[in-house]
Amino acid sequence: MKFVIEAQDRNTRARAGLFETDHGVVHTPIFMPVGTVKTLSPLDLKENGAHIILGNTYHLYLKPGLDIILKAGGLHKFNGWPGSILTDSGGFQVYSLDELRQISEEGVEFKSHWDGSTHFFSPEKVVDIQRTIGSDIMMVLDQCIANPSDQETARKAHLLTLDWARRSKKRFAETCSLYDYRQFQFGIVQGGIYQDLRRESVNGLLDLDFDGFAIGGLAVGETQDVRNEMTELCTDLLPQDKPRYLMGVGMPEDILDAIDRGVDMFDCVIPTRNARNGTVFTSNGKLVIRNAKYKQDFKPLDETCGCYACSNFSRAYIRHLFNVNEVLGLRLATIHNIHFYLNIVREARKSIVDKNYIEWKKSFLNAFRTESS
């Protein structure tokens, strides 16, 4: 995968880049929404400026299942998304199953949350599954650990992750795309909150020559300082000419912190999960749309926003929809929040190119932290 750095901020490690898959160009920094987010179709995401979406391997593997995706001709054809797709390894979902899983050196056994049936993911199988899904970028199977975890637990998980990365890379090299376009593979850095483990993890992965690198095991409850420290340590060691993906981050401020440190790709449930509760992000901070103060507020959610919801509907109307449990409210809030997140990375990128990243960031955060609206 060719990753081009178009501009580099002078004061931070923030960079404006781009890479190309056979489904189009992705400009970084980029936020990747999940492919099917409550009420939104992949095409809705396109209309809101998404270049690349995230597919959940665990979910797709269980339902609709690989036979259907294969017969459809891959996930792009199945869900109608014309752009790039990155799939996670399924590991994170499996580890979230808690009692339903059993980890060995070979892989991880788990029970489906749908019907309790037993399944097994090995690093090799996860490559094969993503070959069938046909994502443009696939992730290796890693071992996620709880936070806090002691150093010994973190070390074991990191070593297993590294061993699995080797096996994943081997399987990837021995197989090929089932469809008429290329696939790329990213490795994942682990090592918890321990500097030496993070260093070992990055160095181990560098030998394997992945197309890009993810930083995993963060956004799991550690402090902002620790997350920033671990992120910076990783981006310091990772090659300049490969994209970096900070998994599961985060709030708008967290994303900017990571962009500062040279991260290029993001995914997070925060914008969609918040939308579901009626919390929307605006340029003046968060806004809880159910609040009585919006009852007769006929302004858009965010007066500076050009999304479908803000162009056509008022706070009073969207509040009303939430109050009468009309799913359209959820849809409009979701559209807005996704648009807001995509807009942050778009503006950050523009400011890096225009050489005023720090000024833009300061002005964005000043307004965002007022929470005045």
Next chain:
Amino acid sequence: MKFVIEAQDRNTRARAGLFETDHGVVHTPIFMPVGTVKTLSPLDLKENGAHIILGNTYHLYLKPGLDIILKAGGLHKFNGWPGSILTDSGGFQVYSLDELRQISEEGVEFKSHWDGSTHFFSPEKVVDIQRTIGSDIMMVLDQCIANPSDQETARKAHLLTLDWARRSKKRFAETCSLYDYRQFQFGIVQGGIYQDLRRESVNGLLDLDFDGFAIGGLAVGETQDVRNEMTELCTDLLPQDKPRYLMGVGMPEDILDAIDRGVDMFDCVIPTRNARNGTVFTSNGKLVIRNAKYKQDFKPLDETCGCYACSNFSRAYIRHLFNVNEVLGLRLATIHNIHFYLNIVREARKSIVDKNYIEWKKSFLNAFRTESS
């Protein structure tokens, strides 16, 4: 209201007409979807060819409430719908509350299904409420009765409805639109399944010179023959130069039966309620999308349909969305069913204008009744 008959079928009473409100021209026969149907915005309805939508007075009165709608500048401004709006009187919803209502000559008392608070609708108040909502067409308050009801019950309800119609007309004449556009008022024929009562009801209403007439009290469990007989009896007596609206009908075949008899306007929950259960209408009959046989069926819901769902997604994908309880499935099925209903009336109209209504209807029903898909 000026109602123009553009074409009249030679073999039936079917007619292609049009009327104009200050929010646009409505071509009849027309199907009116409810303004906010699960997951669809008013603008989505516009994109699917709706000219006029239905607003529920009962629901709007309780939430968001008249103060908010007034402050918004009327319902069109509140919900972003640029076309025409017809509001029901709220009576049907109130009668559906069952134990929560008490009818007197003066009006009907009921308790809110939200909080149990007591409210009172009189014919006058219902006019005032619809003045505040600012619908283009308002309905008078009528008394709906259960089916079956004996003749004496039906007679009393019809007489009360007629008295209320007089009071409604008077209030309408004494008040004016709160916004910068005109409002029209329709009367409602009652009389249950009794020919003489229906005749009396129509004749009573004719004296009151409404802008259009609805046929109420049908689609409540009577046979198809009785419904057709009552519809025909009414359209026989109603003036040619006013639109006729058959309330709450129905299945595609029922709508065609009524178009045959000179009905111009329809509303029904069937397309949206069915969509919610995953039942979609196609040119080859109904299709239950959850069925296993659609698991690997990559055709659109209806191969002859040009809606957003059929243009972009397969049966297999929509089935998958229903199977994983993803609201996008509901949205796509709803878009399709609304499009299907609007397409029936659009094609019926075209065939009336093109002088081949009977041939079109036969061919539509032949395909629709195969249920082969």
